[in-house]
Amino acid sequence: MRNEAYEQFSKIYLELLRLYDAITPKKKGVELKRICTGYDPEASPYNQHYNKKSYFYDSNTDETFEFIETDVVDEEVSIQYKDRAISSIPIEDIRYWGNYFISELNHNVLNYSNEFNKELMCSYFPKNDSYILPTHKQLISAKLNKEAAILSCVLSYKKIIDLICLGGYRIDNYRNTLSINEEKYRNRDNFSLVELPGSLNTDRAKKYFYKAIQDGLISEVSPGKLYNYDCSLALLACFLGVVYCYDYTVEDVANPGYKIYKKGDKPFPYEQLEKLFNVKNLSQSRNQKIDNTPPKNFNRIEEYTNSIQRIGKNK
Structure with a gap:
């Protein structure tokens, strides 16, 4: 049984619901x-x-x-909001614990009964549906752009929490989706299975995304529309920089054994990628690493590159 992530994420999630409810007309x-x-x-x-x-x-x-x-x-009334209690909660923390929670939830759904999963979910997210949330339009009109971005993040998790709390056939449907995706990526090096939207859907990107999915760095939520990530925002940004901009590393001459992260020569499609991963500040996170030490665990991305290059040579 896995429930550590439920406890950690529920504290942040329920506090956010309470804060949104407090400011909602x-x-x-x-x-x-x-x-x-x-x-x-x-x-x-x-x-x-x-x-x-x-x-x-x-x-x-x-x-x-x-x-x-x-x-x-009441969608006709404007939000009267003075403090910044919601925006003081880093969206990166919400995403980190949220992705950890989803990972544990998926494990439980695949390994335990519907009754167990419903009871576990309801015990950590009591009265999840009793909170009233504002609309994005109300938040934007009140110039609460960060609060609107956090709400999008919260709603993506709320949809799944509500579904599991209802139980029954809904959990069966969720389990079937997980099983299909698990089988989908079990076939080694079948890059064509990856779905990405519009101009993001390149052969190079599909190869890297496939490797990252196999490694657990990212996961597919809605094919071609939404992905989760199970790493730091800096590592995600640099991963996407390698994929789309051909970013690379060089040896740090001043510090033997260390590397420097360098900018590639292609444009960074950060707007489409932020939408795909439901995050903000991807470009900023990437820029902070350029000409500096790569983020922790960047060696995982270098392993993807080496693996893809080996496969290309063997064909």
Whole structure:
């Protein structure tokens, strides 16, 4: 059983939900609350009036819901926000513990029952759906750009947490997706399986991404649309610099045994890459390493290069 990551990430995640809830303008409204799996005798497909005693049975999911009165986000009201409690939490920490959490979650889903995974998730993320969050438009209008970026990060994890907390067939579907991806990358050196969007989809990139996925440096969340990373932001930035800009290292003459990270001659498509990995400051992180010591564990990326070159020579 693995749950260390759940504990560490839940502290950051639930605190962020609390902080967002505190600044969200609210009004009275209604929402659907899941009551049970299966058909409830009091529920009717035609009984969909928006009041707290109305029920709805969804035949597609075989679940019964109740419409309840509750607070909802008031999208017509601007955010009045003074301090910087949310933006004081580094997005790199959120991503680090979030990726660690997803890695442990995937292990548990592949190795333990749906009941176990639902109970474990709900124990660390209680009342996850009780917090009310602002919209990105409200945050941007209030010039809370960093808070908007963090919200995007939080929502990417919330979607998975909500799914596992519901349990049942949803965990089955999540497990099937993991199994497909695991099998997809089991076939050694089958680079064509990697999917990347638009101009990022080059043969060189697909080879490097495939190696990084096999090594656990990155992982595919949504084919061709979203990737996670399980390393420092600096290492991710330099990995992508090697892939797309042909960045390289040279021996440090002044310090034998050490290397210097050098800038390649191709443009760095940081905007597309930030969207692909749902991060900020990739270009800045890469620039900080140029003409300096490579980030920790950069030897892993050099191993990808050596492996790809060996395969090319053997063909």
